[in-house]
Amino acid sequence: MQNINIKDLSEYVGQQITLKGWVYNKRASGKIKFVVLRDGTGYLQCVYFKGNVSPEVFELADKLGQESSIEVTGMIKDEKRAPGGFEMDGTDLKIISESHDYPITPKDHGIEFLMDNRHLWLRSSKQVAILRIRHRIIKAIRDFFDGKGFILMDAPILTPSAVEGTSTLFETEYFDLGKAYLTQSGQLYAEAGAMALGKVYTFGPTFRAEKSKTRRHLTEFWMVEPEVAFADLNDNMDLAEEFLEFIVQSVIKDMADELKILERNTELLKNVKRPLPRISYDEAVEILKKNGIDFQWGNDLGGTDETVISNQFDRPVMVHRYPSEVKAFYMKRDPQNEKLALAVDVLAPEGYGEIIGGSQREDNLDFLLERIKEHNLPIEAFEWYLDLRKYGSVPHSGFGLGLERTVSWICGLDHLREAIPFPRLIYRKTP
RNA sequence: UCCGCGAUAGCUCAAUGGUGGAGCAUUCGGCUGUUAACCGAAGGGUUGCAGGUUCGAGUCCUGCUCGCGGAGCCA
Structure with missing residues (x-):
């Protein structure tokens, strides 16, 4: 199967697709969860509403550590608020391989630490x-x-x-x-x-x-x-x-x-x-x-x-x-x-x-x-x-x-x- | 090689010579639109290494190790 890249998402607006990549960042707010996926070609925020997905998938979205490799499925839609212009309304989520305690967090780091990593x-x-x-x-x-x-x-x-x-x-x-x-x-x-x-x-x-x-x-x-x-x-x-x-x-x-x-x-x-x-x-x-x-x-x-x-x-x-x-x-x-x-x-x-x-x-x-x-x-x-x-x-x-x-x-x-x-x-x- | 600066929690940093803290990360709880999300709680330490001064050293002194900024050399 041909993998779809985030940079080509404009061709898939309105379609249900599956993307593979890594968790770049994650935010949660009670009954809605945001998972930012990266695949080397771009970034895509996937939104999971509690009512739209199975309880198992919703639980899973919470357990994702930074840089876990995952497969996301959902509907691509235009979203002005998103950096890339697109967002995914998530319906399914699979973990390919877990990642915990990833060293490089979204906060500041010193150059020695970054060079070591x-x-x-x-x-x-x-x-x-x-x-x-x-x-x-x-x-x-x-x-x-x-x-x-x-x-x-x-x-x-x-x-x-x-x-x-x-x-x-x-x-x-x-x-x-x-x-x-x-x-x-x-x-x-x-x-x-x-x-x-x-x-x-x-x-x-x-x-x-x-x-x-x-x-x-x-x-x-x-x-x-x-x-x-x-x-x-x-x-x-x-x-x-x-x-x-x-x-x-x-x-x-x-x-x-x-x-x-x-x-x-x-x-x-x-x-x-x-x-x-x-x-x-x-x-x-x-x-x-x-x-x-x-x-x-x-x-x-x-x-x-x-x-x-x-x-x-x-x-x-x-x-x-x-x-x-x-x-x-x-x-x-x-x-x-x-x-x-x-x-x-x-x-x-x-x-x-x-x-x-x-x-x-x-x-x-x-x-x-x-x-x-x-x-x-x-x-x-x-x-x-x-x-x-x-x-x-x-x-x-x-x-x-x-x-x-x-x-x-x-x-x-x-x-x-x-x-x-x-x-x-x-x-x-x-x- | 030379000059200057630094090393404290996983990370980024505080701490007048007198009981080592915070934010992030992690774990748990809360929240239906977050953009490095937010709110509450918990766990987490041989203060780079070796000596010395002192009643007492993260803090002062000496040496070492590692790193950073710059100079020289070069693209």
């Missing part, structure tokens, strides 16, 4: 809304690239060495071959893919063992990384802004109910349309100085710096051409100014920080060799990567978008830990 917290309305939006964002990402002829190419998660040589990575023993590391980026592999297929993207988990302890960091997070052959920095920025517009507008169009549950101000999201402002690092430094920040040219932008800059704009802002010293070895230098890298970061509004980091890649073999030496990276580990410049090198560009930061921004969350089902944080690896 993350496997149950996921059932709460806001968490369900976030997970549904996360799914929609992932779908938008795949639709966008697939629609443009990109090929999804998975990069390895176990890697022989650090990609950028800077971050601290998780390390593990790899049989008799020494150490292996959990990847911090699929990018170098995506570059090999771009030389094979033209346009590719990788989409998978990445890992950082940095002891970062802020609301903007996870040790395990998901990143999507497009890489395009025969594309320069401007092409890269064109792609990034079209990409962001597509994601945000898709979510606004399809996830209005979820955004409402999260009390997200969608006016700010509606602004996310092309063209996005593009400023150089030099211009960004000017903005900082105008706002009274003592900023030294050559430094990377810190969290508060990013917020000050993004506050100048009503939509995400692209900051390009950073000092090459603060950027990765593989980024191409600006032919106009050797001190600059052809890099671009996209800063999200409202203080959500960097959601995209990308660049045009160094395609010249000799220059790349120099960079590897300057960064004291082990040349052996990059032999295969250098081959990409040896055999038919072409200008190419790409970027990485942090999924959880994007989810966090679009949902208006105050911490990244709610943007992923089971977050991995410096002091937490359970549940």
